[in-house]
Amino acid sequence: MTLLPPSASRASIESEWPGALAWATRHGWSLSLAASDLKMRAVTFHPAGGQPLEFTAELDGYRALPPVWRVVGPGTDIEADRANFPSPGASASIFHPNLVLCAPWNRLAYKSVDPRGPHEDWGGPEGWLTQGGTNTFAHTLGEMLSAIDVFLRHSPGMLE
Amino acid sequence: MVTEDLIVGVIEVGDVEYELLIVEVDEGKVPHDDPFVRVKVFSPRVPDAKWFRFRKDQTVGSAAEHAAREFGYEGGSPTFETPDKSVLDRASTLEAAGVRNHETLELVDAGTGV
Numbered sequence: 001m002t003l004l005p006p007s008a009s010r011a012s013i014e015s016e017w018p019g020a021l022a023w024a025t026r027h028g029w030s031l032s033l034a035a036s037d038l039k040m041r042a043v044t045f046h047p048a049g050g051q052p053l054e055f056t057a058e059l060d061g062y063r064a065l066p067p068v069w070r071v072v073g074p075g076t077d078i079e080a081d082r083a084n085f086p087s088p089g090a091s092a093s094i095f096h097p098n099l100v101l102c103a104p105w106n107r108l109a110y111k112s113v114d115p116r117g118p119h120e121d122w123g124g125p126e127g128w129l130t131q132g133g134t135n136t137f138a139h140t141l142g143e144m145l146s147a148i149d150v151f152l153r154h155s156p157g158m159l160e
Numbered sequence: 161m162v163t164e165d166l167i168v169g170v171i172e173v174g175d176v177e178y179e180l181l182i183v184e185v186d187e188g189k190v191p192h193d194d195p196f197v198r199v200k201v202f203s204p205r206v207p208d209a210k211w212f213r214f215r216k217d218q219t220v221g222s223a224a225e226h227a228a229r230e231f232g233y234e235g236g237s238p239t240f241e242t243p244d245k246s247v248l249d250r251a252s253t254l255e256a257a258g259v260r261n262h263e264t265l266e267l268v269d270a271g272t273g274v
Binding site for chain 1: 204205207245269271
């Protein structure tokens, strides 16, 4: 696994933060960043049911590695259960029933990182910026938030 | 102005239409045979929008790829999202997709999850 000094990750985050924050403002999301522990939190509401939805992105190693994206229980750092995880709706959604965001830009989508990760065929997360095909494409934090937002609008509600 | 002579792409300082974009333009003053549409595009990468001029018969996908390149993207399946959160079909022309002159669009990706 690639090791990257925290200062390098912080520099990447700082360069992307204005775009991500502007996107969040335009779309009604709340965004916060704990630069000391390299963690971003994004808060929104499910567009179908109105339930609060929270995502965290652990950014150690970013951008040598993609963020560790998690859906968490509102106001917590506890990974969401099925009652707090969006259902996919669309046939090829990033909201995977394994309770993982299935996208090349999520470190947990790689089985080599997390056994819930649906993908062995993507190689390791070090190659996330070169993943192509028809997969969701997001190379900055703002684009990742945008992708989540687009797929959320296809989600009819929570898994349970 | 002979609008057929205009080129598609980003509208920046120095462009003959740049000054027109900083004022509210009455849609009724745009000639019906104008082959172009001018749109303001936001990207999640940077805070500021850019203005673009595209041909109305250009596909959404082609126009979005052009805009994406201007924002520094290399790859993906870009398309546009309208203010009412509709994601436009990349295969449609801008005209068929209902894109209007001076509309604000957001660059989004049309790729899939699994």
